[in-house]
Structure formats: C-alpha cells, structure tokens
Amino acid sequence: MELAIKVQNEDGLHARPAGILAKAISQFTSKVELSVGEKKINAKSIMSIMSLGLKGGDEILFSAEGEDASSVIEKIKCLFESNFQE
Amino acid sequence: MAKSMLKGLAVSEGYAQGPVVVINFAHPEIQSGKANDIAAELKRFNDAIKKSEDQIQNLIKKKGAFLGSDEKKIFEAHLMMIADPEFTDQIATKIRDEQAFATRAVHEVAKGFADMLAALDDPYMQERSHDVKDISSRILRNLTGQSFELKQDTQKMILVTNDITPSLVAELDDENTLAVVCSQGGSTSHAAILLRNLEIPALFGVENVTVLLQGGDKVLVDAITGDLSIHPSEAEENLFAEKIKKYAIEKQELLELKDKDAVTGDGTRVFLYANIGSPAEVAALKKFNPDGIGLFRTEFLYLERKAPPTEDEQFEIYKFTLQAMNNKKTIIRTLDIGGDKEVPFLKIPKEENPFLGLRGLRLCLEREEIFRPQIRALLRASVYGQLYVMYPMVTTVAEFLAAQKLVEEEKDKLTKAGVKISPSIKYGIMIEIPAAALMAEAFVPYVDFFSLGTNDLIQYTCACDRQNPTVKNLYSSFEPAVYKLIEHTARVSQKYNKELSICGEMGGQTKVTSFLLGTGIRHLSMSGTLIPKVKKKLKDLNIEQCKALMPQLNDAKTALDVENILKRPNC
Numbered sequence: 001m002e003l004a005i006k007v008q009n010e011d012g013l014h015a016r017p018a019g020i021l022a023k024a025i026s027q028f029t030s031k032v033e034l035s036v037g038e039k040k041i042n043a044k045s046i047m048s049i050m051s052l053g054l055k056g057g058d059e060i061l062f063s064a065e066g067e068d069a070s071s072v073i074e075k076i077k078c079l080f081e082s083n084f085q086e
Numbered sequence: 087m088a089k090s091m092l093k094g095l096a097v098s099e100g101y102a103q104g105p106v107v108v109i110n111f112a113h114p115e116i117q118s119g120k121a122n123d124i125a126a127e128l129k130r131f132n133d134a135i136k137k138s139e140d141q142i143q144n145l146i147k148k149k150g151a152f153l154g155s156d157e158k159k160i161f162e163a164h165l166m167m168i169a170d171p172e173f174t175d176q177i178a179t180k181i182r183d184e185q186a187f188a189t190r191a192v193h194e195v196a197k198g199f200a201d202m203l204a205a206l207d208d209p210y211m212q213e214r215s216h217d218v219k220d221i222s223s224r225i226l227r228n229l230t231g232q233s234f235e236l237k238q239d240t241q242k243m244i245l246v247t248n249d250i251t252p253s254l255v256a257e258l259d260d261e262n263t264l265a266v267v268c269s270q271g272g273s274t275s276h277a278a279i280l281l282r283n284l285e286i287p288a289l290f291g292v293e294n295v296t297v298l299l300q301g302g303d304k305v306l307v308d309a310i311t312g313d314l315s316i317h318p319s320e321a322e323e324n325l326f327a328e329k330i331k332k333y334a335i336e337k338q339e340l341l342e343l344k345d346k347d348a349v350t351g352d353g354t355r356v357f358l359y360a361n362i363g364s365p366a367e368v369a370a371l372k373k374f375n376p377d378g379i380g381l382f383r384t385e386f387l388y389l390e391r392k393a394p395p396t397e398d399e400q401f402e403i404y405k406f407t408l409q410a411m412n413n414k415k416t417i418i419r420t421l422d423i424g425g426d427k428e429v430p431f432l433k434i435p436k437e438e439n440p441f442l443g444l445r446g447l448r449l450c451l452e453r454e455e456i457f458r459p460q461i462r463a464l465l466r467a468s469v470y471g472q473l474y475v476m477y478p479m480v481t482t483v484a485e486f487l488a489a490q491k492l493v494e495e496e497k498d499k500l501t502k503a504g505v506k507i508s509p510s511i512k513y514g515i516m517i518e519i520p521a522a523a524l525m526a527e528a529f530v531p532y533v534d535f536f537s538l539g540t541n542d543l544i545q546y547t548c549a550c551d552r553q554n555p556t557v558k559n560l561y562s563s564f565e566p567a568v569y570k571l572i573e574h575t576a577r578v579s580q581k582y583n584k585e586l587s588i589c590g591e592m593g594g595q596t597k598v599t600s601f602l603l604g605t606g607i608r609h610l611s612m613s614g615t616l617i618p619k620v621k622k623k624l625k626d627l628n629i630e631q632c633k634a635l636m637p638q639l640n641d642a643k644t645a646l647d648v649e650n651i652l653k654r655p656n657c
Contacts, residue, residue, distance in 0.1 A: 008390060015214055026171070050211060082399065
C-alpha cells in the first residue's frame with residue numbers, strides 16, 4: 001500500500017513530528033518505507049527520517065507491506081492532515 | 087599570573103563571580119580489534135541502552151519542573167532516538183558481523199547518523215546532530231562504567247568546560263553552579279536553552295578557556311556583555327560584587343511583582359493581559375501571572391497547512407486555553423488574514439491592495455464555510471471559561487451585525503442538538519480602522535467591548551506601512567492624530583461603560599503608558615514578557631498626573647511634541 005504526501009510545513013519535518021511519525025508507525029507490524037527522490041529509509045526510524053532533510057514542498061512516498069498495511073497508511077494520512085497534533 | 091579578559095557569547099544572562107572547576111571532557115575509550123564473546127558484547131550494549139533510557143526518564147522526572155515543555159521535548163527526543171530501530175539494529179549488526187566491541191559499534195553508528203544530520207543545510211538539523219552525539223556519549227559512558235554525575239562539592243563554583251550537552255546541564259547542581267563557561271557551543275543549542283531556563287548565567291565560545299584556567303582560579307563572569315575576567319584584582323572583585331547585588335535586587339523586585347496586582351503609585355488597579363499566538367504559549371504565561379488573555383491570535387490554525395482546521399480541532403484548542411486561564415477573561419480573535427498571506431485553501435483572489443481588501447472579518451463573512459466552524463468551536467468551548475469573541479478589521483456596524491446573525495444561527499443549531507453554550511459570552515470588535523474609532527458610539531448598542539489594535543490603527547491613520555523602509559518613519563507610537571482617535575474611543579467607552587483594552591504594541595510600551603492611563607484606559611494587553619516591566623512602570627505613575635498630561639497632549643502638533651511631553655519625569 002502506498003501513500004504520496006507533499007510536505008506542507010516550510011521547515012520540513014522536525015524532530016517532534018518525525019518522532020511522532022516514527023513512534024506511530026512503530027506501533028504497527030508492517031514494514032514501512034519512506035522515499036523521497038532516490039533515497040529510501042525505514043519509516044520507524046526517527047533518525048533516518050530526520051536525515052532525509054525534508055523541506056516544504058518535497059514530494060514523499062510511504063510504502064507499507066504487511067498485515068496492517070492499510071491501517072498504518074491511514075494513520076500516517078491522519079497525522080499529516082492534522083499537522084501532527086497529538 | 088597574568089590578568090586577562092576573555093570574550094565569549096552570553097547565552098544565558100546574569101553575573102557570577104567565584105572559583106572555577108575545570109572539566110575537560112575526554113571521550114570514553116573506544117576499543118578497536120575483535121571481540122571474542124559477541125553474546126556478551128550484545129548484552130553489554132542492551133544493558134547500556136536500558137541504563138541510558140532509565141537515566142533520561144529519571145532526569146525528566148527529577149528536573150521536569152525546571153525544564154520548559156520545549157526542553158522536555160529534547161529529552162523525549164533523546165528517548166525516541168535511543169529507541170530508534172535503525173540505530174540499535176545497525177549497532178547490533180556491527181557487533182555481530184564485524185565482531186566489533188560495543189563501544190566501537192556505538193561510536194561509529196552514532197557518528198554516521200550525526201554526520202548525516204550535520205551535513206544537512208539546516209541549522210535545526212545540525213543541532214539534532216549534537217543530540218545524537220549527546221546520546222552516543224551517554225551510551226558510551228554507560229558502557230565503560232564512567233560515572234555520569236558531575237561530582238560537585240557543596241561549594242559554589244563556576245563550571246569551566248570544553249563541551250556542554252543538555253544532559254550535562256540537566257545534571258548540574260543548580261544551587262551551587264554559579265555560572266557555566268564553555269569553549270564551544272552556539273546560542274540556540276539546547277544546552278543554552280536549558281541554562282536560560284535554570285537561570286544559570288553562561289558564556290559560550292570562550293576559546294581555550296579550559297587551557298587558560300586551573301581549578302580554584304577566580305573569575306568574573308559578565309553574561310550580559312560576554313566578558314570573562316580572569317584573576318581580577320580585589321578592587322575589581324568588589325565593584326563586581328556591587329553589580330551582582332544590584333542585578334539580584336532588580337530581579338527580585340520583578341519576581342515579587344508577579345503575584346501582586348498591577349497598581350499605580352496611587353493604588354489604582356490596572357489590568358494587564360497577555361497576547362498569544364498559539365496554545366503552546368499559554369504554559370509560559372504562568373510566570374507572568376496576567377489578568378487574562380487580551381488577544382489570542384488564531385491565525386496559526388490556518389497558516390502552513392493544506393486544509394482548514396476542523397471544528398473539533400479548534401474546539402480542543404479553545405477549550406484547552408479557556409481551562410488553562412482558570413476563568414480569567416480570555417479574548418479570542420477570529421481569523422485575521424488576508425491576501426498578503428499564502429493560504430492555498432482559502433483561494434483568495436489576487437488583489438491589487440490586500441491590506442485594503444478582503445481580510446479579517448470581511449473575508450470571514452464572505453467565506454462562511456471557514457467562519458462557521460470557528461464560531462461553532464468557540465460556542466462549544468465557551469462553557470470552559472470566560473470567553474470574549476473579538477472580530478478584527480471591522481469598519482461598520484453592519485459587519486458586526488452580520489457576524490452576530492451567523493453566531494445566533496449557529497447557537498440555535500447547537501442548542502437544538504443539546505450542546506451547552508455559556509450564557510455570558512461577550513462579543514466585541516478590534517478598533518483598528520479609523521472609521522470604527524471615529525464611529526465607536528454607533529457600535530455601542532451592539533458590542534460588549536472594544537479592543538484597540540494600535541499597530542494597524544497607526545498604519546491606517548497615517549497611511550504608512552511600518553515594514554516599508556521608505557515610509558516607516560511615519561509610523562510612530564507618539565503620533566498625535568492617533569492619540570486623538572484613542573482618546574475619542576476611550577471617552578465613548580467610558581460614557582457608555584464599555585470595556586476597552588489595548589492589544590496593540592502601545593499596550594506594552596512603558597513610554598506611552600502614562601498617556602493611556604490619562605485617557606482613562608485601565609486594560610492593557612501585551613506580550614507576556616513585557617508584563618513585569620509594565621507592572622513596575624505603573625508603580626512610578628500617578629493617575630492624577632497622567633490626567634494632567636491630557637490638555638498638553640491635546641495641544642501637541644507633532645509626534646516629537648508628544649514624545650517630549652511623555653519623556654518628562656514621572657511620565
């Protein structure tokens with residue numbers, strides 16, 4: 001299952017949203033990867049997400065594989081739409 | 087011993103003098119070579135991770151009260167990083183595949199991530215790379231059994247070091263640490279933020295300081311100018327001691343003011359409120375103890391997102407804010423945005439002159455699908471505190487009535503759906519457009535309160551953009567034309583007993599407080615950090631003297647005239 005997102009926040013994805021994202025995705029068993037351009041990383045890793053150096057306007061792609069793939073994709077969608085309000 | 091003066095960057099304000107303790111942090115030993123017992127190395131690593139997590143949890147618990155919410159987040163981010171599966175997996179893999187000692191594996195993997203983050207063209211990410219190094223340090227110290235606690239005698243001292251991390255700052259005995267001097271570090275680093283929160287004066291970037299000083303040496307730390315005096319003379323020490331005393335007295339005065347009501351020298355109560363732009367700022371208001379919120383700007387809900395905030399999302403935020411204010415007056419301003427700001431989902435058509443165009447209440451009345459959810463969220467949240475709803479950029483009574491019609495409709499719908507709404511919500515307007523100021527009396531039968539948005543009032547009255555360098559000299563807090571409008575509004579408010587507050591910058595400018603008091607205004611709203619200063623200023627003012635200024639101010643012909651009148655003693 002895939003989800004394409006355009007990063008809205010001008011500053012990209014800082015530690016707090018990256019952490020919330022990684023933490024939320026880690027609750028699911030599926031393998032989730034985040035790719036931007038040529039780079040692809042493990043979306044359960046806060047450090048890997050941050051190291052992508054995402055900026056506002058970046059087009060990113062989440063791909064989930066596993067039993068709860070659709071649930072994790074849904075969760076990711078909600079997080080971005082609510083701008084990471086916990 | 088030569089006397090000298092070193093220079094650094096004052097990252098946390100204050101003064102300190104005393105003996106130093108010099109600590110040069112050496113990196114824990116990284117073992118190269120191959121480990122024989124891989125299982126043992128893996129266990130050591132996992133134990134070190136667990137220990138590190140426990141230490142950080144304890145730190146958050148122990149020092150939580152002193153750490154601001156942002157700072158607590160630093161340590162929470164540390165916890166998340168330690169739990170990062172890529173981080174721990176890569177280290178475990180290195181131990182297994184390369185038979186690396188745990189220390190080398192941790193050091194190399196952490197360095198890899200730290201370097202990746204440091205390489206990003208973003209100062210924020212470069213700071214995060216320091217976080218990774220901080221975590222790596224902690225894990226390594228736990229691996230090598232090094233004590234993480236800074237052994238401090240119960241003697242007051244100034245810490246001089248070559249490296250400072252948030253973890254280290256959090257471990258400091260802040261009672262006995264008079265100041266911190268570090269040869270490295272940047273002002274926005276988290277260690278600096280923590281030192282500011284703990285109110286420990288600090289100088290960073292003092293080159294070679296750990297080489298130039300020995301334990302026991304006396305220094306004078308001036309964390310206002312950034313000067314570090316080494317081996318001061320007795321005369322210098324005495325002078326400095328006086329400086330410290332004076333500074334402490336000033337600080338204490340401000341602290342004492344916090345819990346006292348704001349009153350003038352003659353005992354007249356003045357109400358001081360805070361302006362905020364997000365719910366995150368509410369927590370910080372505690373230390374200023376405002377009489378309420380005079381302006382809660384709601385634009386943050388609409389900026390930097392691709393979809394408008396939902397009614398529920400807004401409801402949670404307004405509810406949170408009202409509850410946090412504990413029934414103190416809370417003025418929430420409806421969306422005040424226009425074509426000058428990039429808000430894709432609003433799709434405001436391109437205007438020749440957005441500042442005289444569809445913005446503020448005009449935009450909301452035009453775009454009910456944006457306005458109604460905000461109104462509904464406010465109505466629903468009203469039961470949680472003392473809510474004042476304020477409309478921006480109002481020109482005519484008709485606009486206010488149109489807004490109120492919408493409010494009544496939504497109130498009706500909610501009530502029919504069984505939702506409780508507070509019967510005592512107040513509705514009012516920003517007075518920032520000259521027409522509204524001049525016609526304040528026309529609004530009187532309909533509004534519950536007024537709030538003067540002096541920034542825009544000055545701009546619209548003088549037809550100048552304060553951001554435009556070619557005309558910004560026309561923008562002045564001393565402009566007599568604006569004073570006439572403020573005075574007129576104040577007179578109307580007093581005649582009809584309508585609450586009037588100031589929420590523009592003038593509210594927090596002590597150079598014009600006497601004028602505002604002289605007009606009869608008693609409610610001032612400002613950035614929280616200005617409250618102590620204004621409180622102090624009020625004590626130097628006397629209402630009768632302020633009133634006595636009015637005839638002279640009325641005669642003033644220029645901003646300079648006004649400034650000179652207000653510059654006089656006791657003004």
